[in-house]
Amino acid sequence: MSATPALALDDITCRFAGRDGGAPYTAVENATLRVGEGEFVSVVGPTGCGKSTLLNVAAGLLAPSAGVVSIFGERLQAAQGVNRRAGYMFQADALMPWRTGIENVVAGLDFRGVPRAEARQQGDAWLRRVGLAGFGDRYPHQMSGGMRKRLALAQTLIMRPDILLMDEPFSALDVQTRQLMENELLALWADDRKSVLFITHDLEEAIALSDRVVVLSAGPGTRPIGDFKIDLPRPRDVSEIRMTPAFLALHREIWGAMKDEVLKAYERQKAA
Structure with a gap:
């Protein structure tokens, strides 16, 4: 893997105008995230924490309020528009x-x-x-x-594309079809090892697919709070790998970092 990451988000902050002239809303604050060349990285976190916001910044679809986006060591300027070295696969x-x-x-x-x-x-x-x-x-x-x-x-x-950005692409599928598509994605990715930034709510999916899993905090002001190496052997069958002790141990460890943030987000949504 090259020392220069395929994608680098450094100290990214994204603020949006408040409702009815109120205080600005900070969706992402001082977030740093790297994806190495040929690396498959998944991002998980509570609902509404800013996962898709970071993906849109990486795609060049959203200019951050502060921070730097670099693609293979070259800064992505707002005037350049979209990240032309990336392909974006949407949820819909x-x-x-x-x-x-x-x-x-x-x-x-x-x-x-x-x-x-x-x-x-x-x-x-x-x-x-x-x-x-x-x-x-x-x-x-x-x-x-x-x-x-x-x-x-x-x-x-x-x-x-040199970088593949994926925003919960399989979330609408039934469980069986979803696992077939996850295996299909891994087989295609193994052919040429593009760099992948994959957004998902499903921790099991993130572990089964990835080289690393990054956990985001609850918003507002989300940022990475955990970065976990997934050292499960490849090639993988996503349905079989989920039954192994190593997978279950990783799930316990990462869920331990996520659980409090998910509960925080849930309580904020109830109070809203």
Whole structure:
């Protein structure tokens, strides 16, 4: 792993205007987070603590109020706009319903001006890689939730991003489909080891997928309060690894760091 991280968020603070002219709301305060080249890092924390805010900062979709974002050692300037070395996979499908599967997969290549025949060839190859060979002529509404997630993965990875940003991409799926998609993601990631920043509410998912798990405090003013190395062997089957003593020990340790923060967030939500 390179000494220069693929993604560095240094002393990030994000403030938003208060309601009805009230005091500003500080969602994130002095947060520092690193993702090494080829590293899979998951971020967990209480609901509403600012996980997605940090991901949007990493994507260049949100300029922080203070702090520095660096991509492979180069500062990401607000004037540059989005982080062009990253691919973003949203919680909701970012598929165009009027396009077929293959047309959705190659949309980014179309926007880049890649010749149609070349884009189609790459798109067909990615459909095969995600297990959707023969489904390229179907529209998103004709596909299951798991198939649409595979399509979204192909749509993102065909652009060959150096960093993959994922915002709870599998949260809407049933348990069985979710585990299949987690294994699918790990298999694709193992092929070329992109740097991944993965946001999830599910601690088990975070441990099963990751090299490191970062725990955020309850908001407002969230910041990392724990950074745990996941030294489980790879390759992994996410359903099998969850039954091992080493996994259970990690779960106890990380939950110990999370529990009080989750309770704090819950009490604040009740009092709101």
